[in-house]
Amino acid sequence: MVGETMNWMKVCFLCLAVFATLCVASLGVAVAERSILLAVLCFAGLYGTFAASKKLRAKLQTH
Secondary structure (H helix, E strand, O other), rough: OOOOOOOOHHHHHHHHHHHHHHHHHHHHHHHOOOOHHHHHHHHHHHHHHHHHHHHHHHHHHOO
């Protein structure tokens, strides 16, 4: 692990994790603002990030 660099797969996982965190934070804002549309968009974003992460994980396991 010492001196290991970030490859493109790890960068993708990092970006997905940041996006998922922003979706969860936005979900809290949606609840506070009582916005159903924003909450639906946040759930869709979370679903998309988890689905993309699952596909990347499967691709990583096959290689």
